[in-house]
Amino acid sequence: MSRTADRSAQGETLSRAVWSVLAEQGLERLTVRAVAAAAGCTTGLVMHRFPNRQALLLHARELLHRVTRARVEALEAEAGSPRAALRAVLLQGMALDEQTRQEAIVWMGFLAAAVTDDELIAEHRRNNRAWRERVERLTAAAAPEWTAGRVATVALALIAMTEGVAVYAAADPAAFPPADQERMLDATLTAHGLDAAGEGDGEQRRS
Structure with missing residues (x-):
């Protein structure tokens, strides 16, 4: 070798x-x-x-960002429609299996350490803002008739819901089984008018 x-x-x-x-x-x-x-x-x-420990944490966070970025880019490329892409990308961020459960734990661990460390919190904010931009872009594609303000608000709500559930499920997977998490996501998308059944409605209203 x-x-x-x-x-x-x-x-x-x-x-x-x-x-x-x-x-x-x-x-x-x-x-x-x-x-x-x-x-x-x-x-x-x-x-x-x-x-040092900071270097260990920075590496763990960078690895998490790299792994999830590759996964969501593949999901976007494979999706058959904008709303399917949005759903798939949000779903992979929930704690559905051992891999994503570990990812949620790493994310929480990094955040806990970053609160009092300027370099760690800067890295955390940079990656989180990139994630928010991605979800906003996907939301805008899924609802092209929406205003920028509505897109930003709904995207943030979707992020808060999925990441909040991931945190709860990582700590207590028996109470938040994967099927329940998926149903929660679908109910939230439907409540915001982003379910797959409504795909294309905005274009029809504008035509």
């Missing part, structure tokens, strides 16, 4: 270790020593890549 490939493999191992410690053991146990134990390597190797 080449040195470059070896470094890449080490990086992936450390990334998985950072993620697993934060998602499975919680924020309080995210330390260089815990990551080294999860990765099966020395603390020196971890510190070479992540010199």
Whole structure:
């Protein structure tokens, strides 16, 4: 194996270790020593890549952003209509399985740590604003007849609902099973006039 490939493999191992410690053991146990134990390597190797806890958290947040961005871009590309794209992108942000449940836990852990850290909170805000812009764009495409103000308000309401449910479900998955979460999303979309059954109504009203 080449040195470059070896470094890449080490990086992936450390990334998985950072993620697993934060998602499975919680924020309080995210330390260089815990990551080294999860990765099966020395603390020196971890510190070479992540010199402190802040670096570990920044990496976990960047990894979360990268994973979810790739997933939502694929869902957008595969969707058959603007409203289908909006629903699919919102749905993947809920805690429907072990992967998305861990993502919600990582998100909460990062936010808890970011409250008193300027660099962490700046990263958190940057990624959250990018997410809001994406949902606003998808909402505008799903309801082209809406004003910009209405799009912004409804997009924010959709984000609040889906992320709020994800937080509750991550902490108590038995009380918020995937089918219930999906029904909540569909009820919310219908309440805002964004259900798939109404696709194209705005265009018909304007024609």
